[in-house]
Amino acid sequence: MRFQPASRYSQPPWLYPKPSDQPGEAASEHAAEDARLLDALQQAAFRYFLEHVDARNGLVADASRPGAPASIAAVGFGLSAYPIGVERGWIARADAVQRSLKVLRFLTDSDQSGTPESTGHRGFYFHFLDMESGRRVWNCELSIIDTAILIAGVLTAASYFTCPDAGERELRSLADALYRRVDWRWAQGAGQALALGWKPGHGFMNYGWQGYSEALILYALGLGSPTHPLARESFDAWTMTYQWENLYGYDLLYAGPLFIHQLSHAWIDFRGLQDRFMREKGCDYFENSRRAAYVQREYATRNPLGFVGYAADCWGHSACDGPTAPAMDINGRRQPFLGYAARGAPCGPDDGTLAGSAALGSLVFAPEIVLPVVRKLAALDRDDAGRRVLASGFNATLAGEAGGIWVSPGQIGFDQGLLVMMIENHRSDLIWGLGRANLYIRSGLQRAGFEGGWLSRRRLWRR
Numbered sequence: 001m002r003f004q005p006a007s008r009y010s011q012p013p014w015l016y017p018k019p020s021d022q023p024g025e026a027a028s029e030h031a032a033e034d035a036r037l038l039d040a041l042q043q044a045a046f047r048y049f050l051e052h053v054d055a056r057n058g059l060v061a062d063a064s065r066p067g068a069p070a071s072i073a074a075v076g077f078g079l080s081a082y083p084i085g086v087e088r089g090w091i092a093r094a095d096a097v098q099r100s101l102k103v104l105r106f107l108t109d110s111d112q113s114g115t116p117e118s119t120g121h122r123g124f125y126f127h128f129l130d131m132e133s134g135r136r137v138w139n140c141e142l143s144i145i146d147t148a149i150l151i152a153g154v155l156t157a158a159s160y161f162t163c164p165d166a167g168e169r170e171l172r173s174l175a176d177a178l179y180r181r182v183d184w185r186w187a188q189g190a191g192q193a194l195a196l197g198w199k200p201g202h203g204f205m206n207y208g209w210q211g212y213s214e215a216l217i218l219y220a221l222g223l224g225s226p227t228h229p230l231a232r233e234s235f236d237a238w239t240m241t242y243q244w245e246n247l248y249g250y251d252l253l254y255a256g257p258l259f260i261h262q263l264s265h266a267w268i269d270f271r272g273l274q275d276r277f278m279r280e281k282g283c284d285y286f287e288n289s290r291r292a293a294y295v296q297r298e299y300a301t302r303n304p305l306g307f308v309g310y311a312a313d314c315w316g317h318s319a320c321d322g323p324t325a326p327a328m329d330i331n332g333r334r335q336p337f338l339g340y341a342a343r344g345a346p347c348g349p350d351d352g353t354l355a356g357s358a359a360l361g362s363l364v365f366a367p368e369i370v371l372p373v374v375r376k377l378a379a380l381d382r383d384d385a386g387r388r389v390l391a392s393g394f395n396a397t398l399a400g401e402a403g404g405i406w407v408s409p410g411q412i413g414f415d416q417g418l419l420v421m422m423i424e425n426h427r428s429d430l431i432w433g434l435g436r437a438n439l440y441i442r443s444g445l446q447r448a449g450f451e452g453g454w455l456s457r458r459r460l461w462r463r
Contacts, residue, residue, distance in 0.1 A: 042423040048416040049078040058103030064410040069128040069137045073146040076153030077417020083160035084424045097167045104174040116200045123182030141197030148218040152267045159434040184222035192237035210241045216264035224444025235448045239277045248298040252291040256344015258318040258358040261289040266421040269432035272453030290365040299345040306331040307352035309396030313372040316359035317345040321392035321408040352397035356389035357415040363426045
């Protein structure tokens with residue numbers, strides 16, 4: 001039986017009125033155009049997880065550039081995208097199951113010795129892996145957050161593929177075993193908050209999660225573990241480093257790059273859910289992310305550094321690719337270009353590079369200001385309507401050889417996965433519904449002190 005979107009369950013009302021100067025929802029004359037455009041963009045982003053995958057082990061490439069290694073985060077996004085592809089008719093269910101099984105089997109049997117040539121350690125995985133062998137590359141760290149993204153995808157697949165046939169039974173069994181194997185408590189190192197990573201021969205990195213970040217999904221999964229759960233105090237230790245700001249009249253928990261405000265929301269419906277920090281602020285993380293989108297829009301509207309193209313309908317600062325070019329004079333200053341960087345607004349860094357995917361990733365929070373960006377970028381690229389949205393970044397200040405804007409070549413799996421999931425949550429509530437029905441996620445949120453919203457109702461099982 002096909003999954004019925006969980007939006008049929010009543011949702012908590014919006015906690016906060018929209019600003020009086022905020023435009024309304026997309027006008028009716030745009031509705032059909034928006035639906036077609038979102039469908040095309042979502043399907044194009046989904047294709048990444050069909051085209052940039054190793055056929056033998058199911059690993060997903062970090063980026064579309066030739067020779068790119070696998071990223072365990074991209075694998076997590078791929079496992080989350082396959083159910084969406086099934087629902088949309090872009091991939092057969094049997095094909096999606098087999099693709100998922102390939103990578104789950106590989107992860108289960110992979111070398112967990114923690115040596116420099118292994119795949120992981122204590123249930124965690126190195127950030128980047130060789131596409132063919134699955135061994136660690138680039139001297140990278142054992143990534144705590146990227147493993148959490150991977151496990152979120154593993155649990156999403158298990159929550160969706162619930163048929164009684166042998167393939168889907170094996171998928172669920174492998175997924176549960178992979179989650180139970182992760183030693184979250186070990187990842188606290190010698191402190192209370194989680195460490196950022198670990199390297200063979202060096203141990204844990206000297207710094208950990210400080211300040212608001214994308215780690216909400218990490219703590220939810222770590223606290224919900226039935227085998228190696230984080231200590232309850234770990235979440236409080238992290239939230240003590242939060243920074244509450246007032247920017248352009250918006251009170252919010254600040255983080256500059258938009259992906260921080262989006263990542264955990266790809267899997268977890270935070271509408272109406274409040275931990276102790278948010279109860280004290282009279283807010284929730286969903287509303288906070290909505291405000292962050294408005295702050296970025298206001299920054300682009302004001303455009304204090306005078307970059308080309310910034311506007312109320314052209315914004316989006318996040319971790320993205322950018323040009324590496326000689327510095328140039330802009331408005332009396334020498335402006336360097338940063339290459340790949342975690343750009344933010346309004347506190348920077350900023351070199352004129354925007355990410356269309358960053359704006360579109362906020363679709364669930366503020367469609368009324370995101371859809372105009374998508375329409376504008378699509379109109380600017382008439383021959384390839386998804387070029388600027390799907391690329392990692394673009395820079396209109398730095399003109400290309402033919403006089404056009406600089407656009408990042410290729411695509412990055414992280415961006416494509418986030419787009420597929422956020423568009424689907426906007427359209428059908430599919431991934432959020434699977435998350436609400438997951439006992440581990442529910443338990444982790446409750447142990448973190450979250451209350452309200454869907455947590456106050458009985459567990460919503462998928463039918």
